Amino acid sequence: MTKTAWVFPGQGSQALGMGTDLLDIPTAKEKFAQAREILGWSVTEICQNEEAKLSQTLYTQPILYVVESILTDLIRERGHQPDLVAGHSLGEYIALYVAGVFDWSAGLHLVKRRAELMDIAVGGMMAALMNFDREQLETVIANTPNVVLANDNSPAQVVISGTPEAVKTVMSQVKAKRAIPLKVSGAFHSHLMATAAAEFQTILDTVEFQPATVPVLSNVEPVATVDATILKQRLSQQITGSVRWREISLQLPVNSIEKVIEIGPGNVLTGLIKRTIPDLILTNVRNAAELPN
Known part of the structure; x- marks a missing residue:
């Protein structure tokens, strides 16, 4: 069997119309409804009609979490599973959800608060x-x-x-x-986000992390682990810490990964991985049409 990693893009990969082709799928429609209850606004309405909001941190991060997690669930319904997961910045939350570290709604509550805090960060x-x-x-x-x-x-x-x-x-x-x-409100992934990170820690402390079902490569420490305590500690450092994606790419062959599937809009991560490790099989699942059989 080909060892496969699933990777999840973060802010900047969003695109108008993303996720709207999933509305015909009953399980996806149900998740969008659940997301509306948690967020207080409609993911699909913004994806269809409101390009300015789609690019605003407050909305972008929860939208990416919802759309990427729905695509991932649909892939898993078809019998596919990863051998390793990783995500770029916000994408790490989908990776942790897929690895069973927290449930879907807990992840969305975390992302909602993260987006709120990062959206009001200014001056960087x-x-x-x-x-x-x-x-x-x-x-x-x-x-x-x-x-x-x-x-x-x-x-x-x-x-x-x-x-x-x-x-x-x-x-x-x-x-x-x-x-x-870059068109961002603050100096993300730097010490200037320390206040936001401290406030975020209060909600992170309320979420119980489970051991991961597959190894996770974290942004701040790209060494694969399934340890719940380590994964939570790494996530708590993520708002102020660097995203070490080049090193994550280098770790893929170290973990015997031969194939990478990027799940979510665009192809940013497969492009970055190709420049670092050119010999891997790289594929994308950006929408319903690209879901595997």
């Missing part, structure tokens, strides 16, 4: 850098206060996060093919 800045000198980047970040490597996505793509002044300093000093400021 993030920027993506493509095709850069990594050694130079690390040196400049080390010598510039209030900026960190927030997302180490692939050998050729990273995101930095911090105060606007510090981020602009790094952008001006590091030679890169492209450097793009």
Whole structure:
């Protein structure tokens, strides 16, 4: 049997119309109804009609959790199971749900609160850098206060996060093919999110984590584990910690993974994995039409 990892994208992968083709499936329709009760608003209405809201953190994160988890449940209904799971930032919550660490509604309550806290975080800045000198980047970040490597996505793509002044300093000093400021409200995955992280911890403490049914590669510590205590500790560090996706990609062959399925809109993660580990089989399940038999 081919050892397979399922991976789940985070904020930035959303697209207008996502999830609406699932409304014809009774179990999916039921989940959307449950989500409306928890969230107080309709995932499908925003996905169909409200592009501005779809790109707002407050809505984006719960919507991605709901749509990606529904797609995953439909894959599992067809008899498929992963050998390992991982998710990028918000995507880690779907990975933990799939691994049985918490139930679906508990996960959505966590994501709802995470989105609320991150949505009101202001005063920070993030920027993506493509095709850069990594050694130079690390040196400049080390010598510039209030900026960190927030997302180490692939050998050729990273995101930095911090105060606007510090981020602009790094952008001006590091030679890169492209450097793009991101449309986000705050400096996600940096020490500037410490207040949000502390508030989030109060709800995280109320959720009991179970041992994972399959190994999970966490963002802040990409070493596979099924230990509930370790997984919770890693998740508690995630809002302020770096997303070490390049290292997650490198861990896939270490864990004997031969195939990766990205579940959710877009193909960001399979693209990043391909740049880091080119020999894996990579597939996507973005909608109902791409569900396996």
